[in-house]
Amino acid sequence: MEKKNLVIVGGGSTYTLGIIMSLIEEKETLPLRKLTFYDTDHARQEKIAKATEVILREKYPELEEFKYTTDMETAFTDIDVAFLQIRTGGLKMREQDEQIPLRHGILGQETCGPGGMAYGMRSIPDMIELIKDIRTYSEDAWIMNYTNPAAIVAEALKREFPEDRRVLNICDMPIAIMKSYADMLDKDVWDLVPGYFGLNHFGWFTKIEDKLGQDYTEVIKDKIVNEGFIPTDSEIANDASWQATFATARKMLMDFPEYLPNTYLQYYFYPEDMARKEDPDNTRARQVIGGRQKRVHETCDKITGSQSLEGVELTGDIHGAYMIRAAASLIHHLNHIYIVMVKNDGIISNIPEDAMVEVPAMLTKDGPKPFAVGEIPAFYKGLIENQYAYEKLVVDAYYEQSYMKMLQALTLNRTVTDVNMAKAVLDDLIEANRGYWPELK
Numbered sequence: 001m002e003k004k005n006l007v008i009v010g011g012g013s014t015y016t017l018g019i020i021m022s023l024i025e026e027k028e029t030l031p032l033r034k035l036t037f038y039d040t041d042h043a044r045q046e047k048i049a050k051a052t053e054v055i056l057r058e059k060y061p062e063l064e065e066f067k068y069t070t071d072m073e074t075a076f077t078d079i080d081v082a083f084l085q086i087r088t089g090g091l092k093m094r095e096q097d098e099q100i101p102l103r104h105g106i107l108g109q110e111t112c113g114p115g116g117m118a119y120g121m122r123s124i125p126d127m128i129e130l131i132k133d134i135r136t137y138s139e140d141a142w143i144m145n146y147t148n149p150a151a152i153v154a155e156a157l158k159r160e161f162p163e164d165r166r167v168l169n170i171c172d173m174p175i176a177i178m179k180s181y182a183d184m185l186d187k188d189v190w191d192l193v194p195g196y197f198g199l200n201h202f203g204w205f206t207k208i209e210d211k212l213g214q215d216y217t218e219v220i221k222d223k224i225v226n227e228g229f230i231p232t233d234s235e236i237a238n239d240a241s242w243q244a245t246f247a248t249a250r251k252m253l254m255d256f257p258e259y260l261p262n263t264y265l266q267y268y269f270y271p272e273d274m275a276r277k278e279d280p281d282n283t284r285a286r287q288v289i290g291g292r293q294k295r296v297h298e299t300c301d302k303i304t305g306s307q308s309l310e311g312v313e314l315t316g317d318i319h320g321a322y323m324i325r326a327a328a329s330l331i332h333h334l335n336h337i338y339i340v341m342v343k344n345d346g347i348i349s350n351i352p353e354d355a356m357v358e359v360p361a362m363l364t365k366d367g368p369k370p371f372a373v374g375e376i377p378a379f380y381k382g383l384i385e386n387q388y389a390y391e392k393l394v395v396d397a398y399y400e401q402s403y404m405k406m407l408q409a410l411t412l413n414r415t416v417t418d419v420n421m422a423k424a425v426l427d428d429l430i431e432a433n434r435g436y437w438p439e440l441k
């Protein structure tokens with residue numbers, strides 16, 4: 001198989017090390033010639049890159065070139081695929097997104113509700129610039145974006161680059177959920193074939209089959225209800241917050257047993273419970289700073305210090321494997337099925353054509369070929385139309401610099417609904433995001 005060149009944008013991310021391990025585990029799936037890291041923060045990226053040099057020397061000697069840079073031309077010239085994983089404002093601003101809504105009794109979350117909106121407004125301009133910059137140097141590279149909030153970013157990118165068929169928005173949540181299904185069935189996750197529809201972080205599994213067509217949907221539902229539901233991917237299995245989230249997914253299934261829910265629906269179905277449960281002094285950003293980020297940085301220091309992987313436990317995870325396998329399917333025309341974001345265009349026939357929906361698609365050299373979903377029942381249609389109207393209004397507000405549209409967006413959001421609260425939280429978020437957002441008039 002021809003070797004390809006990959007750039008990881010946001011090389012300093014807490015996910016990079018896991019992706020490196022997955023690249024090693026998946027080197028037959030996506031053999032690489034050159035790997036490049038690009039980041040705007042040299043020091044943050046260098047910590048990961050120095051450890052990566054050691055890992056690659058030991059585990060991927062056939063890789064011809066590895067470099068890390070803050071120079072766009074160096075990063076984006078001669079690449080076949082880019083993984084985009086940036087966080088504008090860093091974890092410090094994530095903490096603001098989580099804490100500010102909580103002050104108003106509204107849940108604070110990375111991608112949902114007012115926190116997700118605030119993050120979206122920061123991500124949009126940087127993502128647009130990045131894609132323009134990548135296109136300046138590599139016209140045909142596949143751009144795989146999972147920068148959050150992916151739903152809002154995808155909506156903005158659809159408007160900004162309508163003709164660019166090589167930008168794919170993708171999220172790992174469905175596959176992480178499927179990993180838990182696979183483990184409860186004692187099966188390989190890659191042998192499961194999902195039926196799924198919705199928006200990003202706002203969808204449902206309608207069916208889980210294996211490749212022979214054996215249907216496991218009802219078995220999975222029974223097991224979740226009777227035996228519980230736990231995260232099993234290595235990255236999240238021991239994380240108390242993810243364990244609580246999966247337990248709430250069980251509650252959602254018991255409330256609405258028709259389909260298997262994406263875990264993110266918990267924030268829209270039980271917004272008051274979710275807000276009440278949060279500790280403003282220890283929201284998820286703080287947990288990540290003291291958890292995943294600390295662990296990753298300590299691991300890097302250890303590897304770099306000893307110039308060896310000896311005594312270090314590192315494996316790939318489902319997140320990395322998913323992005324790598326999906327990229328390989330696009331690049332090498334493998335026609336494998338992944339859940340991705342695409343413009344609806346009638347896939348879900350009774351919701352707006354222009355919505356960026358999340359559905360299973362075959363990933364081919366010509367891009368994603370989604371499968372038809374057809375009409376969805378009234379409950380899901382109502383929820384999705386409401387949520388999509390919110391996402392669309394956030395992006396409208398960005399382009400039109402409209403305070404009113406943003407207020408409309410937050411009023412529609414199921415985590416807010418009260419106009420007085422929407423106004424109060426919006427005003428505080430505007431203040432906290434000065435220098436990041438365009439001015440809303």
Ligand SMILES: NC(=O)c1ccc[n+]([C@@H]2O[C@H](COP(=O)([O-])OP(=O)(O)OC[C@H]3O[C@@H](n4cnc5c(N)ncnc54)[C@H](O)[C@@H]3O)[C@@H](O)[C@H]2O)c1
Nearest residue numbers: 010012013014015039040041085086087146147148171172
């Ligand atoms: N959709 C998904 O399934 C999924 C899964 C995991 C993570 N994510 C997203 O991946 C991103 C990274 O998450 P993280 O927790 O590792 O964050 P992080 O802050 O650890 O890493 C982000 C990196 O991006 C860099 N960066 C910021 N702006 C940049 C720019 N304009 N150009 C280049 N680099 C830039 C930062 O310096 C930092 O090193 C976030 O957006 C997160 O939400 C998405």
Ligand SMILES: O=P(O)(O)OC[C@H]1O[C@H](O[C@H]2[C@H](O)[C@@H](O)[C@@H](O)O[C@@H]2CO)[C@H](O)[C@@H](O)[C@@H]1O
Nearest residue numbers: 148171172173176233235236284288317318319
């Ligand atoms: O709160 P975080 O930063 O731990 O996670 C937020 C992300 O959660 C989902 O992704 C991943 C997770 O980050 C990763 O470690 C993996 O192993 O499991 C999770 C569930 O798939 C979500 O899809 C992302 O969009 C969030 O950023």
Ligand SMILES: [Mn+2]
Nearest residue numbers: 150171172173
């Ligand atoms: Mn996601």
